[in-house]
Amino acid sequence: MTTSVEATARPAARETFASLNPATGEEIGRYPVDGPEEVAAAVARARTGAAWWAGLTPGERKRRLGAWAALIARERHELCALIHEENGKPKDDAFLELLLSLEHLKWAAAHAGRVLKRRRVASGLAMANQTATLEYRPLGVVGVVGPWNYPMFTPMGSIGYALAAGNAVVFKPSEFTPGVGVWLADAFARANPDATSGVFQVVTGLGVTGAALCTSGVDKLAFTGSARTGRKVMAACAETLTPVLMECGGKDALIVAEGADIKAAAEGALWGAMANAGQTCVGIERVYVVRGLESAFLDELKAGIAELKTGVDEPERSYGPMTMPAQVDVVRRHIEDAIAKGATAVIGGADAVREPFIAPVVLVDAPEDSAAVREETFGPTVTVRTVEDVDEAVKLANATGYGLAASVYAGPTRRGTEIARRLRTGMVSVNAVIAFAGIPSLPFGGVGESGFGRIHGEDGLREFARAQSVTHKxxxxxxxxxxxxxxxxxxxxxxxxxxxxxxx
Structure with a gap:
């Protein structure tokens, strides 16, 4: 069993909270609840760390981030075991999360110098006597509020890119996965013993800790979570005019069009909907299948689901439990509401909910006004609807306040790309699901209820920098x-x- 790292220098009377294994309820570790004073102290230390870190050359930061990545890689099995225990996902899935995190960290460290460096820009004919340059400078201190569903990969999209851009970071991990955040900060310190201690810090706690970070005076706050909580974060940050980056979930659709490889489409829908127990912001929650393909698609989907297993035993399960207990009720409500409004549960149903585990659920022809279609479910369920053509599929896919990601299966032609460009989302994978997340050079983010701002890629580096324009007569x-x-x-x-x- 993995245990927490508790700071012995902190007063013994400090309030603490437990990190629990969501599959067994076993206590994994205990962490302090950092309040406004502790958060303010961390941000103050980060100011010192930011000055030192920003003073390094991009090459020196690249070397230190590389040392961090190397240490994580050496101790990957320990970290994967911790992710497995705190989040509940299978160890293989934890390893994939770690792999993608390292790929992004390596890319950000390698490209920050090129993307953010000072460069000349055209002055224009009317200002021909001026030399114009543009440079992206570090913001200073970046606050990151991370989620529990991908406790390493998702926050590292902000942490790694913010550090590569020359900022110090104060990270508040989810109260369901605090150990992962503590482990990452400890690994950074061990990999860079000469670094100023304020460069990368973690504060742990509940909602009060996140609220304190919002009003602590950081130079930017990156948040991942629900749109409801995101609004509260924005309101808190508005008090100090702190800019925010918001990643607030989605209701992602998969379109199966003429020419699609039905088997591949079903396999993609299966992974997109069920992996990580459906607890994926870019996971597939809705499928629209062009008429004539629905029977073959459902047959393939059912065959794939028949091979999935859930349960406590690691070698047997395809995905783990619901990490956050309250999410079980959300999933149950969505299933019951859809069935009450006329949907058919061809796989599973309300009885699939056996907390903390939920067996796969496939709902056919759920009404578009049902919660299972309108709201983010965040569980191992998926709705499937037959449409007359691609135009109807696109219309329904776009009929949501969310706009994070989508998938299109349309065969080896340009048709898939044409459909993708019609979708109101930040990201689309053609003939695949969630492929964009694994490509470090692509920006990640959405529109509407899915938030704004971008992590990953060049846009992600610039997200954590301020543009500075300089002219010289x-x-x-x-x-x-x-x-x-x-x-x-x-x-x-x-x-x-x-x-x-x-x-x-």
Whole structure:
């Protein structure tokens, strides 16, 4: 059993909370509840760390982030065991999460210098006597509030890119997976013993800790969670005009169009809907199948589900328990509401909910106004609806306040890309599911209720930097209108310039 790292320097009377194994209820570790004072102290230390870290060259930061990645890789089995215990997912899935995290960390460290460096930009004809440069400078201290469903991969999309961009980070992991955050911060310190202690810190606790981080004066806050909580975070950050990056979930659709490989589409829907017990913001929750393909698709989906297993025994289960107990009630409500409104449960049903585990559930023809179609379910369920054509599929896929991601199966033609471009989402995978998340050079994020801002890729690096524009006057010009000594002749020349420059 993995235990927590408890700071002996903290007062013994401090309030603590337990991290529990969601499959067994066993206590894994105990962590302090950091309040406003502890959070403020962490941010103050981060100010010192940020000055030191930003003063390093991109190459020096790359070396230190590489040392961190190497240590994580060496101790990967220990970290995967901790992710498995705190989140409940199978160890193989924990390993995939670790692998993708390291790929992103390596990319961010390698490309930050190129993406953010100072570069010349065109001055334009009217300002030809000026040299113009653009550079992306570190923000300072970035606060990160992470989720419990992917306790390493998701927050590392902010942590790794913020560090690569030259910022210090204060990370508040979910109260359901605090040990993963503590482990990552400890690993960074061990990999970089010469680093100032404030570069990467973790504060642990419940809602009060996250609220304190929002109002602590960090230079930006990156949040992952529900849209409901996201609104509260934004309101708190507005008090100090703290900019925010919001990743607030989705209700992602998969479209099966003519020419699709039905077996591959069903396999993609199965993984997208059921992996990590459906607790994936970019997971598949809705499937729209063009008429004529629905029977074959459902047959393949049922065959795939028949091979899935849940339970406590690690070698036997395809996915784990619901990590957050309250989510069980949400999933149950969505299933019952859909069936009450006319949906058919071709796999599972309300009796599939045997907390903390939920067996796979497939709901056919759930009404579009049902909770299972309208709200984020975040469980191992999926709705399947037959549509007349791709136009109807696109219309229904877009008929949501969310706009995070989607998948399209349309065969080896350009048709899939054409359909993808019609979808109101931040990301789409064609003939695959969630592939975009594994490509470090692609930005990750959504629109609408799914939030705003981007992690990953060049956009993700710039998200944690401030653009600074600098001009340098190279020589004086005979006509300078930006002075009280300008003459009528100068304005006359400018008038003729405009007439010539912009005529058709």
């Amino acid at each position: 190279r020589f004086a010009t005979p006509m300078d209108p930006a002075t009280f000594r300008r003459t009528a002749k100068t304005m006359g020349m400018l008038d003729r310039y405009v007439g010539l420059r912009f005529r058709k």
